[in-house]
Amino acid sequence: MEHDARAGLARWLVAQWSASLRAAMEFRAAFLGQVIFMIANNLLFLVFWVIFFERFEQVGGWGLRELALLYGVAAAGFGLSMVFLGGLPELARRISQGRLDDLLLKPRPVLCQAAVSKMRVSGLGDLAVGVGLFAVSGHAQGWDWLFFPVASVIACLAFGAFGTICSSLAFWAGRADTVAAQATHALVVVAIYPPGAFSGWSRTVLFLLLPAGLMSYLPAELLIEWSWSQAGVLLFGNAVLFVLALWAWSAGLARYESGNLTQALE
Amino acid sequence: MISAVLAVARGAAREQLRYPIDLLASGGFLAVVLFLYWRLWTVVESQGGLTDLGRFDVTALVTYLLVTELVVLAPGALHLQVAEDVRSGVYSVSLLRPLPHAAWEMGRALGTMSARLLGLLALGLPFLVFVVGLPELRWRDALLALGFVLPVAILLECAVRVSIGLLAFWVEDVAPVYWIWQKFLFVLGGLFMPIEFYPDWLYSLASWLPFRVLLHDPARMAVGGLAEGELVPLLLRLLFWSAVLFGGLLLLERLGRRHVQAQGG
Numbered sequence: 001m002e003h004d005a006r007a008g009l010a011r012w013l014v015a016q017w018s019a020s021l022r023a024a025m026e027f028r029a030a031f032l033g034q035v036i037f038m039i040a041n042n043l044l045f046l047v048f049w050v051i052f053f054e055r056f057e058q059v060g061g062w063g064l065r066e067l068a069l070l071y072g073v074a075a076a077g078f079g080l081s082m083v084f085l086g087g088l089p090e091l092a093r094r095i096s097q098g099r100l101d102d103l104l105l106k107p108r109p110v111l112c113q114a115a116v117s118k119m120r121v122s123g124l125g126d127l128a129v130g131v132g133l134f135a136v137s138g139h140a141q142g143w144d145w146l147f148f149p150v151a152s153v154i155a156c157l158a159f160g161a162f163g164t165i166c167s168s169l170a171f172w173a174g175r176a177d178t179v180a181a182q183a184t185h186a187l188v189v190v191a192i193y194p195p196g197a198f199s200g201w202s203r204t205v206l207f208l209l210l211p212a213g214l215m216s217y218l219p220a221e222l223l224i225e226w227s228w229s230q231a232g233v234l235l236f237g238n239a240v241l242f243v244l245a246l247w248a249w250s251a252g253l254a255r256y257e258s259g260n261l262t263q264a265l266e
Numbered sequence: 267m268i269s270a271v272l273a274v275a276r277g278a279a280r281e282q283l284r285y286p287i288d289l290l291a292s293g294g295f296l297a298v299v300l301f302l303y304w305r306l307w308t309v310v311e312s313q314g315g316l317t318d319l320g321r322f323d324v325t326a327l328v329t330y331l332l333v334t335e336l337v338v339l340a341p342g343a344l345h346l347q348v349a350e351d352v353r354s355g356v357y358s359v360s361l362l363r364p365l366p367h368a369a370w371e372m373g374r375a376l377g378t379m380s381a382r383l384l385g386l387l388a389l390g391l392p393f394l395v396f397v398v399g400l401p402e403l404r405w406r407d408a409l410l411a412l413g414f415v416l417p418v419a420i421l422l423e424c425a426v427r428v429s430i431g432l433l434a435f436w437v438e439d440v441a442p443v444y445w446i447w448q449k450f451l452f453v454l455g456g457l458f459m460p461i462e463f464y465p466d467w468l469y470s471l472a473s474w475l476p477f478r479v480l481l482h483d484p485a486r487m488a489v490g491g492l493a494e495g496e497l498v499p500l501l502l503r504l505l506f507w508s509a510v511l512f513g514g515l516l517l518l519e520r521l522g523r524r525h526v527q528a529q530g531g
Binding site: 033041044045047051055178181182183186190193197198 | 285287288291292294295298299301302305306308309310313315438439441442443445446448449450452453457458459463464465468
């Protein structure tokens with residue numbers, strides 16, 4: 001019975017994503033424009049790092065090749081989350097406006113419905129840049145090609161879990177969309193900076209307050225040099241983050257108050 | 267007209283100040299960015315990387331970043347607001363106001379940036395003063411930069427964002443245009459470090475473009491100070507690009523207004 005429910009949820013998710021993709025591709029020019037502009041956006045930002053490392057060579061053992069790998073993991077994970085969990089950036093606003101009603105009426109997990117309610121195709125540009133950077137980083141050899149997709153999915157889930165925790169603040173604080181947006185933005189920014197700049201307490205702060213370590217630092221370090229203990233930390237840390245996200249969401253949803261806007265907005 | 271623009275600015279500022287947590291969230295983001303670069307430059311310095319950068323040590327570089335980030339963060343998502351106004355038809359209603367639309371937009375920008383500056387400085391400044399420390403400043407240059415060049419630079423960035431928002435008359439989604447503008451601004455404007463640190467060819471390129479007027483010039487003037495004879499060229503650059511960017515805004519608005527269709531109802 002439970003197996004059937006899971007299979008049903010998986011089929012529904014695939015159907016949602018394929019419908020969103022078809023809808024996005026209806027407007028071919030806008031679709032291609034978003035992807036191409038996002039690729040250009042990422043590449044322009046990388047120019048800064050090329051200039052930086054041309055002048056300073058390395059930061060705490062991280063050079064341009066390692067940064068390309070780190071950026072690749074973060075961009076691919078972020079891109080995946082924008083494509084497959086594109087509704088999360090709007091979740092806090094949806095909660096504060098009391099617009100979860102229509103989702104509560106449907107026989108699917110509310111968080112899943114909210115997360116997949118939108119597909120941001122610009123994420124495909126991030127994904128393309130991520131794969132490209134991994135390929136040229138000099139760290140893409142043999143088994144790495146198998147671990148990179150896993151690392152990207154882990155980064156996607158870490159970003160999604162952190163976004164869920166931040167958005168769930170809206171259940172308690174009311175308007176929290178700017179706080180959630182700034183916090184997730186901060187995570188993305190931190191995730192693409194060379195971790196060689198952080199050690200001791202500053203590294204701990206970044207792992208605990210903004211889980212950039214779980215999103216990009218540890219996956220990238222594992223791609224550079226595999227370590228079972230690091231892999232264990234990555235899995236354990238993400239499991240804790242995931243449980244925290246589900247707890248924040250469930251506890252918050254129990255406090256949810258409808259805005260009675262179903263007919264007007266949906 | 268100035269009093270009307272100031273009235274719009276007051277209204278926009280009051281609207282922003284109604285949500286102090288949102289303003290502080292922006293300040294929190296700024297503090298995170300300052301923290302990142304403080305650590306980054308500290309490691310670079312410990313590796314001996316800052317020895318040939320003249321007056322720029324870690325505190326000067328982080329202060330430089332604080333000033334450039336103010337220009338980038340203070341205007342907020344003006345371009346998205348303007349684009350939404352165009353798409354939803356609010357723009358056509360705004361034409362009824364007894365004030366040119368561009369002036370109304372700049373009034374809104376002025377109010378928004380003033381309130382957001384308070385939020386940004388509320389967390390950014392204590393971080394700089396108590397964690398990083400203040401650099402040695404040449405007070406005359408710093409006061410002129412912070413009191414005049416920086417506010418003008420922020421207003422210019424507001425004008426660019428309003429212009430990007432007005433592109434909604436022609437394109438479905440203005441966000442990609444903003445991404446590209448923003449990244450050119452980051453790199454060619456010298457968001458993270460002064461453009462003097464760039465390779466010669468890139469420095470020459472950046473010198474001819476408007477981006478340095480928005481970021482590098484106010485921050486460099488505030489932190490590094492100006493050498494003899496640098497002030498007049500800087501002010502002339504500012505004047506020239508102000509004319510170009512504000513002129514571009516007025517032109518776009520005039521062209522966009524031709525697309526407005528008022529259908530009553």
